[in-house]
Amino acid sequence: MLKHRLVLAASLLVFASTSAMAEKAWTVKPEWVAAHEAFLASDALRGRKSASPDEAIAAAYVAAQFQSYGLKPAPGMDGYLQTAGVVTPKLTGHAALKAGTLNVAEGEGLTLLYANGKPVSGILGFPVSDDPAKLPAADIVLVSDLGKTPLAGWWRAARAKGIKLLVVRESDDSRALLKRFGGQTGTAPQLDSGQNGMGGARPDLASLSDKAFNDVIAGFGVLGTLPASLDLGDATLERSVTTNAIGYLQGSDPSAGVILVTAHLDHLGVQPDGTIMHGANDDASGTVAVLEVAHALAAGKQPKRSLLFVAYGSEEIGGLGSTYFGEHPPVPLDRIVANLEFEMIGAQDPKMAKGELMMTGFERSNLGETLKAKGAKVTSDPYPDQHFFERSDNYSLALKGIVAHTISGWAVTPTYHDKTDDIAHLDLPFMTQAIQSLIVPVEYLVNSDFKPEWKPGGKPEAK
Ligand SMILES: [Zn+2]
Known part of the structure; x- marks a missing residue:
């Protein structure tokens, strides 16, 4: 009896040590999500207005997090920030x-x-x-x-x-x-x-x-x-600067291509009456998803494909940050296998099944259906009339031929571009779960040979 017990204890020890060596599933902690939101959607950042110093502070924060997770500057860059000049006509x-x-x-x-x-x-x-x-x-x-x-x-x-x-x-x-x-x-x-x-x-x-x-x-x-x-x-031109934050995770196989994971860090700034437009959902939530997916991937074993994580500036004024990125990519665009953009994942659409996210332009390529088959909780966009596929940064890259889609929680939320888009109106448990659910599909993409393709007629043409 005693001996038997000893054998059992020894085998438990073996079991415990092998499971410690095996990779533990990554858990996105709700306090990480809440902390990023508390900064990005704070009064101090004044709504992260496109191409403003407040946007640059948000970009510096994202860059610092990338660095702390162990991401490196992208090839050819000596830091984590990419800036571009912006001109805005002023009618006088x-x-x-x-x-x-x-x-x-x-x-x-x-x-x-x-x-x-x-x-x-x-x-x-x-x-x-x-x-x-x-x-x-x-x-x-x-x-x-x-x-x-x-x-x-x-x-x-x-x-x-x-x-x-x-x-x-x-x-x-x-x-x-x-x-x-x-x-x-x-x-x-x-x-x-x-x-x-x-x-x-x-x-x-x-x-x-x-x-x-x-x-x-x-x-x-x-x-x-x-x-x-x-x-x-009379019209004059006002000049400003927009900032993208870019982090890079080198894959083990340089010929396997790059997966691009993106969101936009800018929002609408301060209204003329002084109201801060916090943009906690649009798109601090997506930025947090990029951060925490980067956090998870950087902490795991080296992926086969490389990853570029980008938080763009100036989405709200026409996708200028992503347009600049598309013109000045740190890796050749033909090496980018797919782009997933995260937008407004801070609340769930009551029309969709619990925990499900929508992917814009789902039917245009075989990316969504493949990720879905691999357990991703993504489904088609229930609002085709809204043309959401063309309304986020994924479109800048899609116009360049890259299979690029946006994943969203509730694209028609009543807080959209409203002062109520603040931390109090976020569904943080849903958001944490949504980010958690994105990690497995991204891990699948970076470790597989699957190369997504546009379906006939799915690839957008520049207008
Ligand atoms: Zn917006």
Whole structure:
């Protein structure tokens, strides 16, 4: 009896020592997640405004964490930060729209909602239906009746058609958009190389009062077209700098390629009335996911493929950080096998099954279905009308041909771009679990030979 006990004790000892040597499953601790959020979404960071010193502080924090986890600077870089110059037009004069002989100035019926900072001239046309797909190929287009499509949908359609200026009737929709731009004309920041952000330039957008709109229509006559131009008054360029934080984990097989894991660290900054837009979910949550996935991977055994972890600046002003990264990648783009972007994983969509995350553009490639088969809790995007695939940094890389998707918890959360997007509105247990669930798929990707591919018609083309 005694002897038997001794044998049992000895075998338990053997068991204990082998399991200690085997790799322990990594656990994302909720206090790590909470601590990153407490800094990134703090009042001190003032909403991490795109291309601002506050954004640079957030990037410095991410870089410091990367370094503490044991990540190295990416090839060719001597640190963890990549910066790019940004120029933003500032309109200081009064804009005016000229249509035929009619001149409508700002304050007299014209509201300029969004401008690229350059004057526009061309032929004015107006669509014969309320279907944005049937927009005419004119330089400047007048839309009298938005029909069932929200203004943002028309704006996207106009961008796809290469229209330079879209003019609509003033409505609740147009007033809401102006409010989103802080009550003044939204402008299009560019990289100082002259390059636009994701998907190229958006058309200028203006609204007209009913009277001004009807006056313009009256000028059409029988031809259905009219020469028109938009004069912006005085415009100057404001210069700033945006910052990406980049960490690198070298894989054991240099020929196996690189997996790119990303989020954006910027948000909307401080509103004109002093309200801090904390962006705890958008996208401090994704940034925390990049950090903690990096933490887990750096602590494990060396992966086969290399990993680039990037927290981009200036997503909110058109994906400028990711666009710059795509133009100046630390490894050749053809070595990047796949890109996973994490966006807004701080709350779960009540429409989806418990613990499930959505992947934008799921059907476009075989990446999502493969990760799902390997146990990832990802599913297709339930909101295809929202074009989320084209609305985050993954798109900058997808336009370069890389299979790139965004994983999100609740893309249509009521806190979206609202002052309520703060730590109090995060679901930290869900967020911790979501990050935990991302580690296994990333580990699979970095250790496998699987090379994701676009499905026919899935690869986006630049507009
Ligand atoms: Zn956002």
